[in-house]
Amino acid sequence: MPAKPRSSVTFTRYLPLMMIVGVAVTPVNPAKAGKKGIAFPITGAKLDKNLTGSIDHKGGLKFAAGDTKLVVKNFVVKIGEEKSKLIAYAGKQKVKLLDLDLGDAKVKNGGKTVSNVKASLAKPGAEALSATFGADIEKGTPIGKVTVAFK
Secondary structure, rough: OOOOOOOEEEOOOOOHHEEEOEEEEEOOOEEEOOEEEEEEEEEEEOOOOOOEEEEEEEEEEEEEOOOEEEEEEEEEEEEEOOOOOEEEEOOOOOEEEEEEEOOOOOOHHHHHHHHEEEEEEEEHHHHHHHHHHHHOOOOOOOEEEEEEEEE
């Protein structure tokens, strides 16, 4: 059976930071954790020849500490000519969770795989996490790297 298209996030610095403030990060179905990070199934994409546009995903992340939790899901990666971002839904509210830096991105397989996309916490994402957990989590906090693969 061929592999399904997916995006994965490899947490490099952010996950340990969340653990320090006592927040566990786990995938929300159908996202799955694996050796290369957390993978989110791609449900659709609208990209032009320059690879700008949007990529829709299912699943999400649950941030939890005791009885306090924040669930973000159904990610949309928006790729612009100059700026890119990951938007998530927290309940019915849309939140810009991550800023994506494509400056060092590597494109392979005729654009079907894009890796080494640096992800950092966007201001609204930092504010949502700070408000939920009573921690001072700053905008621009490095999250890790994102890979998008259409197979």
